[in-house]
Amino acid sequence: MDLMILNLVILVYLLATLYLGYRGWKATKDSEGYMVAGRKTHPYIMAMSYGATFISTSAIVGFGGTAAKFGMGLLWLTFLNIFVGIFIAFVIYGKATRKMGHNLNAMTFPELLGRRFESRFIQVASGLVIFLGMPLYASVVLIGAARFLETTLAINFDLALLVYSVIIAAYVIWGGLRGVMYTDAMQGTIMFLGMAVLLFETYSRLGGVTLAHQALTNMAPLVPADLAAMGHTGWTSMPVLGSPWWWTLVSTIVLGVGIGVLAMPQLVVRFMTVKSNRELNRGVLVGGIFILMMTGVAFAVGALSNVFFLNTRGMIATAVESNVDSIIPVYINATMPEWFIYVFMLTLLAAAMSTSSSQFHTQGTAIGRDIYETLTGQKGGRSILLTRIGVSTAVIMAVILGYYLPGNVIARGTAVFFGLCAAAFLPMYTLGLFWRRTTRAGASAGLIGGTLVTVFMYLFVHKAESAPLGIAKMVLGRDVLITQMPWPVVDPMLIALPISLVLTVLVSLITRPPPERHLDLCFRGMKKG
């Protein structure tokens, strides 16, 4: 570790952040109202800020490490990230959400749902699902940052987690919530350049694209026996169809995260703050390139790290580092020049911060606005206090979880929360936007059904969670309810989402349609749906 270089990099980085933060703040303060400044916001900055919230240490460190274990099959997730997470999200969901959000004057995701269905229950229950479910996701983002600190600075993980959490708490409380778009864009730009260098370096070290892939293909016989028994066939081929490995890759990692992104509360809110459809149209261009460079590169490089570790240390990545959450940090530290490692570290921390702050803010508003205000009808003073308490509680919960969660957890923890959001919110959110006939009862049924089935599956059916949680063992005397394959490895979302969808549609059809007047308000300025 070269302290001189490290300090220099940190100093330059902080100065640039401060300058851009000041510029962003000034730009909004000087203009006539927030809106004008917003209209001038460059679509590059808007899309980068969406990207920086979407992509965190979880995607790069957690899922990159997972790619080192599973191989390039993870690129299916990159495909969904771009096609669903950017294209469909911006073009179809983004535009409709923006319009309806404005029509209903909604500030949070639960509020949008609550007002669309004129239901306090939906707003409160959605707030609760977010407040109780999100700490896991928030925690794994913290862990991703701490793992990188641990490896780069050679400090203890617990210390790294504590240091990072103190910084993040200060950042959130100090004012990271104002959507510091300029700094987000800078973080995004550095991430982009960093990943480009990483991609170029990796391929050129390994002799070019085809040779690098060929070397990885040739490593198939080196798959450890225990993984091969579960269906792992190599790093450039899909797992055996229907094997436990295949179900985990396809149902949990690819579909769970790839589809769940549509119903992520902290991302949906971004659409409601976008100024016009033009920004969304332009954002598609920037976002598509950005996401490919983030997850595409992280997954390809993660898989290829096996070749690098084989050439230099004679073993595969998971043999070098058994905790997949540490593989990307170890790889970058082993391959990149020192100054770049520090830049990359700060960028990852910044990326984690933009994600963490929006997560904590979302949890805080879930308590203050969605639960307290909705239940009591009171605004102002106490609800603000509760929001603050909510934010602090969320930070503390995430940190405590960070200490207790085991290794290899980042990708899984992310997938659990994405899956929960998909099952609980996606059907009523989608139908609420595009199907006028959706009723309050239908939406409630989908929300309750999706949430309960998800929780039940995690506790009693999906082995990866039910075994460590131990509740199934306590109640049933065994780890899972159904031992027959493939049930223990089918991701809960795959069952809960269809159930939630069917419930929403069926119950909507048998209940009275919502009043026309309310629907006209919701859908004002939108095509008849």
Next chain:
Amino acid sequence: MLGIDDPLIWGVYILCILSMILCVVYGLINWNRGEEAEVQEIAEEEAWEEEEEKMQSEELGL
């Protein structure tokens, strides 16, 4: 292809790049579309931003 034997892997490798190109083309074609100037919408946004601004500054105690 590309040093990868499994078509499901080299296929998705190319699919990722194609979907990125789709995003780029869509963005270019619609670069200037969708900028509303409706009076009602601007008023709506103004009110919305004001409340958002107020809420955030209250929350942060600024």
